[in-house]
Amino acid sequence: MTTHSDATDNGHRRTRRLRGVTALCCVAALGVAVLPASEAGAAKADNSFATATPSGTTVTHWGTFFGNGSANNDELLSPTSIALPAEVAEVATSNSTQYALLTDGSVYAWGLGGDGELGDGATADSFTIPVQVQFPAGVKIASLPTDAMPYNTGLAIDTTGQAWGWGDDSAGQLCQGKMSEFLTPVEIPLPDVTAAAGAGDHALYDSDGTLFACGGNQDGDLGIGTTVPSSTPVAVSALAGRHIKVLVASYHDSGALLADGHYFDWGYDAQGQLGDGKIGVSSSIPVVVHLPLSIIQVVQGGSYSNNGQTLVMLSDGSLRSWGDDQSGQLGDGHTTTKASPIEFFPPTGVTYKLLASGASTSYAISTTGDVYSWGGGFSGQIGNHGTHLELTPVMVESNASSISSTALDVATGLISSPTPQAS
Numbered sequence: 001m002t003t004h005s006d007a008t009d010n011g012h013r014r015t016r017r018l019r020g021v022t023a024l025c026c027v028a029a030l031g032v033a034v035l036p037a038s039e040a041g042a043a044k045a046d047n048s049f050a051t052a053t054p055s056g057t058t059v060t061h062w063g064t065f066f067g068n069g070s071a072n073n074d075e076l077l078s079p080t081s082i083a084l085p086a087e088v089a090e091v092a093t094s095n096s097t098q099y100a101l102l103t104d105g106s107v108y109a110w111g112l113g114g115d116g117e118l119g120d121g122a123t124a125d126s127f128t129i130p131v132q133v134q135f136p137a138g139v140k141i142a143s144l145p146t147d148a149m150p151y152n153t154g155l156a157i158d159t160t161g162q163a164w165g166w167g168d169d170s171a172g173q174l175c176q177g178k179m180s181e182f183l184t185p186v187e188i189p190l191p192d193v194t195a196a197a198g199a200g201d202h203a204l205y206d207s208d209g210t211l212f213a214c215g216g217n218q219d220g221d222l223g224i225g226t227t228v229p230s231s232t233p234v235a236v237s238a239l240a241g242r243h244i245k246v247l248v249a250s251y252h253d254s255g256a257l258l259a260d261g262h263y264f265d266w267g268y269d270a271q272g273q274l275g276d277g278k279i280g281v282s283s284s285i286p287v288v289v290h291l292p293l294s295i296i297q298v299v300q301g302g303s304y305s306n307n308g309q310t311l312v313m314l315s316d317g318s319l320r321s322w323g324d325d326q327s328g329q330l331g332d333g334h335t336t337t338k339a340s341p342i343e344f345f346p347p348t349g350v351t352y353k354l355l356a357s358g359a360s361t362s363y364a365i366s367t368t369g370d371v372y373s374w375g376g377g378f379s380g381q382i383g384n385h386g387t388h389l390e391l392t393p394v395m396v397e398s399n400a401s402s403i404s405s406t407a408l409d410v411a412t413g414l415i416s417s418p419t420p421q422a423s
Contacts, residue, residue: 056416057084059091059100060397063358063409064379065127067096067152068114072408074127077380077387079371079397079412084108084130088402088413092144095303095407096152097167100130105140107133107156111409115152116183117167123183134184135164147248147300148406150198150215156185163188163196163205171201172231173215179231190233197247197254199300199406204236204247204254211236211244211256219252219268220284227284238286239264250300250308256286261294261315271324272339273300273308279339291320291341301329301357303407311355311362312341319344319352327360328391329375335391346372347393358405364393371397371412379408 060079064072082100085108090101097111097118108130109118116123119133133154135141142159149155152168164185165174172179175188188196190207197204201216212233213222220227223236236256243259253267253274264286265274272279275289293314302308302324309323309330320341321330328335331344346352350372352364360376372393373382380387383396402413 056414057087058082058414059084059088059098059411060400060414061098061409061411062383062396063381063405065096065111065409066407067094067112067117070112072379073112073125075380077385078383082110082128082130082411087416090144091402091404091411091413092149093404093406093409093411094149094151094153095409097154098404098409098411099133099144099154099156100411100413101141101144101156105142105159107135107141107144109133109154112152115168116181117152117154119154119166119183119185121183133166136185139164145197146195146246147197148199148250150203151200153198153203154185155196155198155203157193157196161192161194163190163193163207165203171216171229173198173201173203175203175205175212175214175231175233177232195244195247197249199249199253200251202249202252202254204249204256205233206244206247207233209241209243211239211247213254216252217284219282221249221252221254221267223254223266223284223286225285236286246298248298248300248310250302251304253300253302253308255298255300255310257295257298261296263289263291263295263298263312265289265300265310268305268308270306271302271308271337273302273310273323275310275322275339275341277340279337289322289341293318297355299355299357301359301362301405303359307360309357309360309362311344311357313352313355317351319346319355321362324360327376327389329357329360329362331362331374331393333391350393354403356403356405356410358410359407360389361405361410363403363405363410365400365403365412369399369401369415370395371400371403373410381405381408381410383410 062076064075086102092099120131150173166185192208195206202221217229246257248255255265269282297313307324311321354365356363361381400412
């Protein structure tokens with residue numbers, strides 16, 4: 001039987017096709033960097049929810065890629081393995097491409113490549129064979145964005161604090177001062193970058209203690225008090241002097257988790273994405289989301305103008321979410337938009353340690369390495385062999401150490417060997 005939520009989920013799919021995928025944007029994701037401290041350097045982002053769980057050489061992924069003028073590429077309804085040439089430190093995703101940072105500082109990519117988002121100097125797709133992103137000789141990457149990346153665009157930060165970008169730059173999100181396309185990585189003109197994120201046609205960079213933004217700004221995504229776009233870095237003055245820990249982004253939204261546990265977001269608000277109790281009141285400057293305790297983890301999700309959600313973990317381990325809930329992605333078992341944070345819960349006996357969120361689907365890894373998913377599933381994003389939405393979490397994989405989701409795809413890094421369970 002098709003419920004109202006099932007119809008809405010499928011309706012999203014039809015809307016994407018009618019509008020054309022070039023109008024869509026990237027969404028939230030989360031990766032866990034475990035690069036050795038000797039290589040990470042002072043520029044490594046301060047990621048409070050990174051773990052030292054040993055990883056292996058295998059990544060699994062499911063769902064579908066879209067971009068480059070096409071939709072539903074390489075659709076997978078359950079976790080499928082991708083083998084990497086060395087140990088995986090971190091996984092990351094965009095709408096069209098997935099990435100793995102290896103512990104030797106190299107980055108591999110697979111998925112669509114028509115805009116150069118594979119970073120290998122070509123424009124061919126590669127769905128099953130990872131290709132190496134071609135950084136200049138001697139460059140070692142320390143981290144990939146812990147949230148999403150812009151549409152058809154890749155981002156990375158090296159061990160010296162230099163940020164790099166490649167792929168589509170048609171809105172100036174790579175801060176080059178012009179709109180172009182880059183088949184291999186180019187330097188972002190900012191020093192000492194410690195965090196980066198992006199979605200749609202904009203990107204954020206924490207540089208030497210100052211937050212900068214580049215790209216499109218239709219709904220105040222850049223956080224500078226206007227809706228004027230910029231292909232060169234502009235400072236987010238409202239957060240001047242604040243220590244930023246993590247950056248997140250989705251569609252025309254942006255967010256910053258501060259070291260003191262406060263969370264600010266800005267941009268589009270059609271579905272209550274800003275979490276300030278209002279619906280349809282976008283903001284071109286950061287607004288604080290009021291929560292009872294400090295936040296230790298945040299992810300944003302959403303893929304176009306009629307969805308978008310945020311999930312957070314508080315300092316006591318409890319969970320909150322807000323925004324679009326048409327497919328049940330907020331985790332409360334319902335499908336009603338929430339303009340203010342509401343509490344959601346893992347299955348009985350389960351404790352979540354990592355969160356991720358895609359277009360209309362959300363994910364978590366438990367403390368025992370099990371992967372749960374809930375929300376929209378029309379392109380296989382749930383990972384349980386089906387295409388229906390799930391209002392309660394479904395366990396789809398075990399033995400996972402990291403996770404990232406953007407739009408309709410998700411990737412997990414696997415632990416090298418199963419963690420022994422307590423008897």
